[in-house]
Amino acid sequence: MKILTVCGMGFGTSLMLKMFIQDLLKELNIKADTDVSDLGSVRGSQADLIVAPSDMKTHLVDLSIPVIFIENLIDKREIRSKVAPVLKQLHETAGGA
């Protein structure tokens, strides 16, 4: 399983998001790869889930991968409530660990 965090440049906001996702994965005891990407490369990337700031909505349409948008990027509760259910679901579909 791979989770991609996305922002405009691929090293600022997305990196923050990635750190939260890593914490969350640890918390849920789910193993997954995390990586960052800038907007330009996201279409060529392979991932099971994309997490991005909500301001990227208009830039991230028509993707074959599900995208979760986050309003407050440092709000652990928001990230947890939006991302955790999807992570669990993906983990189960992948056959558990």
Place this chain on the structure above:
Amino acid sequence: MLRWNGDPALVSGATREECSILNERRQALIRILLESHQPITIRHLATVLKTSSRTIRYDLGQINDWCADNGLNLIRKPHSGVLLDQRGLSRDDILRRLVLAGPSEFVARPAERQRLTVSWLLAGAEAICPESLQTRLGVSHSTAVNDLRTVENWLGRYGISLRRDAAGAITLQSTERQWRQVVADLVAEYTEGGQLLTRLRTTSATERNPSHDVVDESESLRTMIQLSGLDAANRLQTLTEMVSEHLGVPPTEPALPNLVVHLAIAVSRVRQGKTIPASAAHLEELRSAAGYSTAERLAEALEQAFQVRLPEPEVGYLGLHLASLAQKRQADDEDGESRVMARDFYRLASSLLGAGPLMDEDDILALALHLKPIRHRLSEGLFLRNPLLNEIKQKLPKFFEVASKAGKVVESRVGLRLPEEEIGYLAIHLGAAVEKKKLSRRRVLLVCGSGIGTANLLAASLSKYMPDVEIVGTVSPVGVEDALSHLRVDHVISTIRLDLQDMRVSYVSGIPDQAEIQLIKKRLGLEQEAAPALAGAKGARIAGGNLPVLSDLLTKNHIALDVPAMNWQEAVTAAGDVLVRAGDVDSAYVQSMVQAIEQLGPYVVVAPGCAMPHARPTAAVRRVSMSLIRLREPVRFGNEENDPVDLVFPLAAVDTNTHLKALSQLTKLLQNEADLKRIRTARSVDEVLDVVQRYSPDSEE
């Protein structure tokens, strides 16, 4: 004095007065200023234009008005010289205006008269005699006769004579080889002055307006361009690219234009059925010359590209030209100074990249050969456009950054600053050298149309991300079939469209991004292999170590409180200016932060009231840095959730990794509402520093 096509009313937008203001020298002056983005001293201008400083000062006064009328700003900087501020106008646009405002009063000086006479004789289209020259050049009979005498003497040095028939009409008596040599030499005069390129570039602009019979600075140049076949669309560019790809010589190679002009002439003459004959013995001699085999391959390419059949003696002479080019390059190679610079550059770059020695002798030679024209351009104040610059900065930020630092060895030796365009080329060399170390084993043929080192760089990227790939060759489009016929190739990767059957072709940009790499991998059946992280994003996991912590970045002079700002642009700029003042970034970086938000939206507003503007790492970033400003009044960024913003933390990164520790600490800080409140209510910078200190490693976790 002769009015040359001279109805000023036909000259668009230019009044008669303007025309007389912009004589040839003043035009040349504007062109020189246009080519430079650094001030040029009046003394230097006087030397280049072979006139006195006084005349230059006078000319500048006259030019000033024309510049003002055309929205340009002529700036005189005391002690450093003159600079032309283009005020956002494109260079081509200015050149077009310049040509349109050209001198309609054609002052045929003796040299130009004689050049014209030669060009008419070479063209051979009309009968030439003293009487016709009298009318066409507006000179007296005795002047016409004198001019002809001078011309005859000059041509005599090429072994060419003039023949006068019974009616007095004069024609050239020359062999095809002599004819071509004269044309090539005359064109070369213009090439050296840069007029040829400018003229060819502006031709298309003026041709679209046939009603404007534009008077150029030099009618003889126009004729020479026609005679050499360079008037055909993009002929010069196409040939330069072909030759440079074929010989593995950068298009900036100083000896290249001469060869290209000869090729253009050869193609155009052979098409007219005018070929160089050679005796069997002479032909044998030509065949054994050093450049012959290369000439054969190049000739084949020319034949395909221009649908022309080159007889053997032509190929032989082409070989002679190639041999002389090789000699010139050899002479350049012996230029020890460039070699020393190239070696120093790589040495410094290797240590900056934290890698072992990057270069081998081939790399040093390639860079040295490139440095020579760079040094020439720097010292002449010439400006070279680099069409790849933006792509290089975006996709190779690390190499660009290192090249700009390592470029200091060149700057200190030459005593001048390297413009970004040149640094871009250095970055390509660096990228190619770094990646070349990891060459490999799969059979792929690369096809590149143009660009300095593009082929090398592409080869380098591919072998980095696909270690199982062996690049069996790098060819121009015309060389593809030939290469396929004698090399075993599994796949073709090309930067330009190809028409190939029975062969899989992948198309990429010169510097492929991750998506393109993935695509090629898939096509080659390599996608199962673990993809190395492209921009070192995975390196982000190696947190800690020697990475700077938040308190290393947010020092006293990086924090400002109660900064006034009317809108988000001002807020970002004010926050960025703190970094500029601290010497962390150039102002260009501040602009790119603003642009990033304009283009990508207000996503940098990461939490309520907090914005973290940032842009890509470029050469404008000198070191990883961050500042913190508290705004006097909050501003709106357009982020519905988190507006208005009162705390701005601009981030300047040098890569994807170095700022990681500090960023993670900032994230922790942003999550702590109490500490945020302390920052919002702090009465002094020291109080803010206290908060920042809590997120330094000692107090962390």
